Amino acid sequence: MSVVVQKYGGSSVADTEKIRKIAEGIIERKKTDPKMVVVVSAMGKTTDQYINMAKSVTDKPCKRELDALLSTGEMISASMLAITLESLGCKAISYNAYQLDIHTSGNHGKSLIDDINVDRIKESLDQGYVVVVTGFQGINDEGDITTLGRGGSDTSAVALAVKLEGRCEIYTDVDGVYFTDPRTYPEAKKLDEIEYEEMLELASLGAKVMHSRSIELAQKYGVELYVGRTCGTVKGTYIRGGKNMKLEDKVITGIATSDDDSSITIKDFGVEDVAALFEDIAVKSISVDMISQTAPIDGKLSVSFTIPKDDVDDCVELVKKYVSEDSIVVDNDITKFSLVGLGMKHTAGVASKVFRIFKDNNIKVKLITTSEIRITCAINSSDKQVAIQKMCDEFNI
Amino acid sequence: MSVVVQKYGGSSVADTEKIRKIAEGIIERKKTDPKMVVVVSAMGKTTDQYINMAKSVTDKPCKRELDALLSTGEMISASMLAITLESLGCKAISYNAYQLDIHTSGNHGKSLIDDINVDRIKESLDQGYVVVVTGFQGINDEGDITTLGRGGSDTSAVALAVKLEGRCEIYTDVDGVYFTDPRTYPEAKKLDEIEYEEMLELASLGAKVMHSRSIELAQKYGVELYVGRTCGTVKGTYIRGGKNMKLEDKVITGIATSDDDSSITIKDFGVEDVAALFEDIAVKSISVDMISQTAPIDGKLSVSFTIPKDDVDDCVELVKKYVSEDSIVVDNDITKFSLVGLGMKHTAGVASKVFRIFKDNNIKVKLITTSEIRITCAINSSDKQVAIQKMCDEFNI
Numbered sequence: 001m002s003v004v005v006q007k008y009g010g011s012s013v014a015d016t017e018k019i020r021k022i023a024e025g026i027i028e029r030k031k032t033d034p035k036m037v038v039v040v041s042a043m044g045k046t047t048d049q050y051i052n053m054a055k056s057v058t059d060k061p062c063k064r065e066l067d068a069l070l071s072t073g074e075m076i077s078a079s080m081l082a083i084t085l086e087s088l089g090c091k092a093i094s095y096n097a098y099q100l101d102i103h104t105s106g107n108h109g110k111s112l113i114d115d116i117n118v119d120r121i122k123e124s125l126d127q128g129y130v131v132v133v134t135g136f137q138g139i140n141d142e143g144d145i146t147t148l149g150r151g152g153s154d155t156s157a158v159a160l161a162v163k164l165e166g167r168c169e170i171y172t173d174v175d176g177v178y179f180t181d182p183r184t185y186p187e188a189k190k191l192d193e194i195e196y197e198e199m200l201e202l203a204s205l206g207a208k209v210m211h212s213r214s215i216e217l218a219q220k221y222g223v224e225l226y227v228g229r230t231c232g233t234v235k236g237t238y239i240r241g242g243k244n245m246k247l248e249d250k251v252i253t254g255i256a257t258s259d260d261d262s263s264i265t266i267k268d269f270g271v272e273d274v275a276a277l278f279e280d281i282a283v284k285s286i287s288v289d290m291i292s293q294t295a296p297i298d299g300k301l302s303v304s305f306t307i308p309k310d311d312v313d314d315c316v317e318l319v320k321k322y323v324s325e326d327s328i329v330v331d332n333d334i335t336k337f338s339l340v341g342l343g344m345k346h347t348a349g350v351a352s353k354v355f356r357i358f359k360d361n362n363i364k365v366k367l368i369t370t371s372e373i374r375i376t377c378a379i380n381s382s383d384k385q386v387a388i389q390k391m392c393d394e395f396n397i
Numbered sequence: 398m399s400v401v402v403q404k405y406g407g408s409s410v411a412d413t414e415k416i417r418k419i420a421e422g423i424i425e426r427k428k429t430d431p432k433m434v435v436v437v438s439a440m441g442k443t444t445d446q447y448i449n450m451a452k453s454v455t456d457k458p459c460k461r462e463l464d465a466l467l468s469t470g471e472m473i474s475a476s477m478l479a480i481t482l483e484s485l486g487c488k489a490i491s492y493n494a495y496q497l498d499i500h501t502s503g504n505h506g507k508s509l510i511d512d513i514n515v516d517r518i519k520e521s522l523d524q525g526y527v528v529v530v531t532g533f534q535g536i537n538d539e540g541d542i543t544t545l546g547r548g549g550s551d552t553s554a555v556a557l558a559v560k561l562e563g564r565c566e567i568y569t570d571v572d573g574v575y576f577t578d579p580r581t582y583p584e585a586k587k588l589d590e591i592e593y594e595e596m597l598e599l600a601s602l603g604a605k606v607m608h609s610r611s612i613e614l615a616q617k618y619g620v621e622l623y624v625g626r627t628c629g630t631v632k633g634t635y636i637r638g639g640k641n642m643k644l645e646d647k648v649i650t651g652i653a654t655s656d657d658d659s660s661i662t663i664k665d666f667g668v669e670d671v672a673a674l675f676e677d678i679a680v681k682s683i684s685v686d687m688i689s690q691t692a693p694i695d696g697k698l699s700v701s702f703t704i705p706k707d708d709v710d711d712c713v714e715l716v717k718k719y720v721s722e723d724s725i726v727v728d729n730d731i732t733k734f735s736l737v738g739l740g741m742k743h744t745a746g747v748a749s750k751v752f753r754i755f756k757d758n759n760i761k762v763k764l765i766t767t768s769e770i771r772i773t774c775a776i777n778s779s780d781k782q783v784a785i786q787k788m789c790d791e792f793n794i
Contacts, residue, residue: 016453058484069476072469079466087455098495099540
């Protein structure tokens with residue numbers, strides 16, 4: 001009997017009543033799938049509350065200690081779910097990152113899972129327990145608590161599914177994966193299935209349904225993912241591989257937007273410093289997304305790139321090592337707007353059509369990056385709504 | 398340079414402003430005592446909130462999971478204090494029970510510390526860090542989180558002082574140890590010093606300033622304790638051994654009262670079952686305090702004893718194995734009223750004087766137990782105030 005790993009996000013475990021509903025669903029499901037592992041996020045807005053508490057003390061809380069603080073949120077929800085399951089007559093046991101040795105490497109707040117020891121989980125499953133696991137957290141070589149970054153519980157769940165050779169189901173507050181964010185574009189339709197590759201582009205570009213690292217991991221090990229609404233009745237979306245998926249023929253599968261990044265532009269930047277700067281940024285685990293560079297004139301060039309808004313201060317500090325403050329321009333008013341579709345591989349002229357639509361609607365494109373199956377433009381946040389509407393009209397989605 | 402272990406209770410770390418004040422005090426103190434270890438309780442009423450949350454789900458939350466839940470309270474306060482110290486320019490590092498292997502045995506919720514690995518603490522102290530440790534928690538043989546029971550952070554602090562061969566200072570929301578609870582008897586005076594043995598009787602009888610196990614531990618290893626107000630200016634109370642203490646000559650050093658217990662009386666109880674029942678109770682780690690038994694008639698006797706109110710339900714279940722429910726009487730309206738003093742050893746007639754005072758004031762005595770230096774009576778809670786007043790008058794305290 002294969003293991004089912006379910007993951008419930010913060011809104012699904014926001015209070016004791018919601019936890020009880022999940023618990024009832026798990027007990028029902030256990031009748032057909034007796035080996036259940038449940039990964040939980042922190043209850044509701046707990047993580048934000050802790051971050052705010054720490055930031056009320058200092059702008060830059062010590063990262064080791066912040067991770068220790070944040071990790072308690074998942075410990076609370078995991079033990080509360082186990083208490084609730086037990087109270088309903090279902091054997092349950094919670095495990096945290098220490099107990100499973102969820103071993104991580106990399107920087108605090110952005111750690112990567114190296115390995116998980118699933119012996120205790122297997123033993124507990126064999127004894128008939130529902131196993132509840134704290135998402136989002138790990139332990140590094142020093143024995144310090146680490147966290148995996150926002151949405152990291154998805155990655156925890158997929159990693160467990162990989163190690164347990166099971167399936168993985170992500171439960172959230174939407175019905176599944178939409179071709180674009182239904183909050184911005186209410187006519188958006190839910191997809192029944194999507195390829196890893198397409199989902200990866202959508203996720204990494206701001207479709208907040210899933211953490212992109214979790215999809216990479218699922219793709220790498222061929223774990224089928226299911227995304228659906230917690231206690232929902234509508235069928236969700238399967239994320240899987242395979243060439244015979246119908247979706248492949250569509251030009252555009254999804255539109256993703258993200259307001260989480262800022263752009264930094266550096267003028268009069270020395271040609272020889274570019275590599276060094278991006279190395280400095282990488283060491284700090286700041287993920288650079290869109291990079292655009294002009295051709296150098298007299299050994300000087302301009303370069304623009306986007307990074308998460310949270311990392312702007314850290315990044316500007318790094319840039320200041322190379323140029324004076326006058327040469328650095330930060331733009332916080334950007335939306336990354338991305339069109340994704342495997343069909344782009346075989347369809348010419350998608351990019352030119354996109355640029356034409358932007359131009360005709362007076363939408364200023366600040367930065368552009370593309371891949372085989374994706375076109376991303378940084379535009380003003382105020383243009384987002386119009387851009388989605390026009391793209392849907394023009395591409396008949 | 399010897400290590401100073403400080404412990405701050407929940408009210409001392411109730412919010413970020415209070416944590417900042419403590420942090421400033423620690424930084425100041427570090428100038429003269431560079432090796433500082435700080436044990437913290439959970440912030441404010443956090444532990445109660447967690448217990449209430451769990452009890453809103455079920456009357457009897459699974460004890461393993463409840464311990465996992467409660468332990469997060471201290472993790473939060475420890476990392477918040479470390480963040481605050483760091484923000485004030487003081488190197489600080491927090492450790493939880495896993496990181497120090499605070500090894501415990503015994504039942505969940507009432508575990509005993511077997512050992513602590515202080516290697517990491519010593520290393521961090523040598524590197525100039527203030528070491529912040531989560532109180533109240535440990536890890537058992539199974540790697541499960543345990544808690545030490547109410548007030549267990551005091552025990553954590555003393556255990557660390559033992560292992561680090563340091564001094565131990567307990568900071569709380571009162572100026573020190575009083576001869577009786579100043580909330581009940583406002584004229585109560587603070588003691589400058591007190592013997593372990595006397596403090597132990599007071600603490601175990603309900604003087605809530607300190608956890609009695611922590612005093613036993615301090616006595617066993619000769620660790621000097623200091624109890625004082627957090628950020629206070631008044632000198633607190635030293636708890637230490639030594640025959641030359643002035644206090645020894647006083648007949649009564651302190652009066653302790655506790656409303657935390659209930660009494661259970663069993664009628665028509667088989668003589669042969671007494672030992673078996675108390676064994677059953679011991680297995681459940683329920684601490685029985687006052688035991689009073691009548692002489693058996695026809696192989697049947699009556700027995701009364703007090704136990705913590707929280708354990709009444711569990712205990713009644715055990716008793717039901719031996720007698721029908723009709724034979725069990727639970728009395729929740731009792732106050733344990735205790736007079737403590739090393740001087741009692743050498744002074745005749747203290748007990749008879751105490752009973753005379755109760756009788757003259759129409760205070761009904763329900764149960765009596767005594768030791769060499771203590772007389773304890775269970776009385777109605779409503780008589781507590783009068784009893785303290787009269788004892789103070791009659792014994793000139």
